[in-house]
Amino acid sequence: MKARLIATSSKTAKTAIAMALSAVLATAGVAAAAHSSPPTAQDYKRVGSEPRNLDQLKAQINAYYNGYTDSSGHHHIGPHSQWAADVATEIGKARAYLVQRLAHNAPRIPAIMLDIDDTSISTYPVNADFDFSGGPDARAADAQADADNTYPVIKPTLDLAKWAHAHGVKVVFITGRHDDHTAVTRNQLTALGFPIDGLYLRPKSNPPSYLPCGTTCTAVPFKSSTRKYLEQKQGYDFIEAIGDQVSDYAGGYDDRGFKLPNPMYNIP
Template sequence: MSVLRTLRSPTALASLGAAALSAVVTLVLATPGSAGAQRPARSRPASAHTASAHAASPHTASAHAAPRAVPAPPKHPTRANQIQNIDQVKAAIKAYYGDTVAGRNPDGTARHVPAANGAYAKQMAALVRRAERYLNAARQRHTHRRAIVLDVDDTSLNTYNFEIDTNFVRRPAKSAQFVRARAFPAVFHMPRLAKYARARGYTLFFLTGRAAKLRAATAGNLTKVGFPAAPKGRLFLKDQTRPWLSSCAPTCTTIEYKSLTRKHIESLGYTIVANFGDQRSDLVGGYAEKRFKIPNPMYYLP
């Protein structure tokens, strides 16, 4: 999901706390809802189950029940103890990512990055292995024009360095500075997944909420960290003048923008076998056979 986020829900801070503690304490992410746009007859419905790094198997016996995600605070709290402490949440996020200082940011500050042996990296490794198995099996069902869709921020490129630099506060000018400097590392194992999919006949599409003027910087950052080069027609940025967005322009929500763009991709003859995103709004709305939720406890975008 775009780091240039221009809209947050009124409960975004509370959602941040629940997500962060969920990631650290349980390493289990809540499954996104399945509500979305009705698909045309030719399209396959989105999977009822969203892949996560620790999905429980009905065939696996365990001496202990799987840990549950920490519930979100109530929308209208009446007591302080119904809300996670913000400083504790930030500390938990750093612990989950395995906060490591390596180099400098574009603004000269210390560059904080996730650790390669941290909980986040391990969760991503498990998720990518699961996705690879799924894509390998799915190519037997889809022999013609199969595709995958990847969100950019915190699905393909990790923005932890920016979030730490801004103390988790929205700062559009600083965000643009990081984007133009191509300062984001890859989300662990995602370049490998992209190459794995392409080698097995999948066409890659990137779909981001970043502004259209950031195309060159976005494409450059992706290739810089190891993703296959994305031609212009396979890297979609939020340009609401596109004809397939006419039903919602100029005020398309993230869900409308992304689901209608996936519909457009399928109208070109592709079958989107898998859709990868770190936000629920990346994933709902149909036009994908299966959804993979990438862990992100740093922010919430509706």
């Protein structure tokens, strides 16, 4: 209900109104003081060695991405998220190291390795849509997002890739995606503006001889063996490897690894 304004010209009337307003405001102030610090809801109480509450962790992940839903109920990364700030910080460190190495002790064929999912593009929208629970429907939605190229690009990674390529650094993508998605993945990266000097996906059949684990490779042996092959056969020297998992750069054949934040899943 809107207050109705009363015009007045009498000094006495003005004084009376002022006193009445003061009394009302004073009463409101007392009431506000009484309710200004309501008891906060207690955090989920853990018993003994009980892990963190899953629902609370999911809420924290959404808050970390400043996530919001559109009119269709689909999730998006919000502006000015803490996740974006942390990504920018880590990519800044990676770029500083790359600049330093190129200026001092640059290899003959410098290269960087980039992961794709949640390093070059963010899969948060689909993961959040399916409550971070995975499953066949989530995998289908993920594949559709790749094909339609609707996942948001991680701009600091894109900027670093462009800068590196412009300064003579080979930009090589090594991803845990299976090689039946090679064409979709290449189209996705190219449409987003990424330079591609190499693109390697896990084989579903007919693995190359440099993969001792064949089609059963997990992240570490697949990615490190691929870097080893490129180093020994093509002369690449990986100054750095960047991913959202430790397994993206573990296993050797890169000088330094940089991990981007990803609280949604873990790939050992």
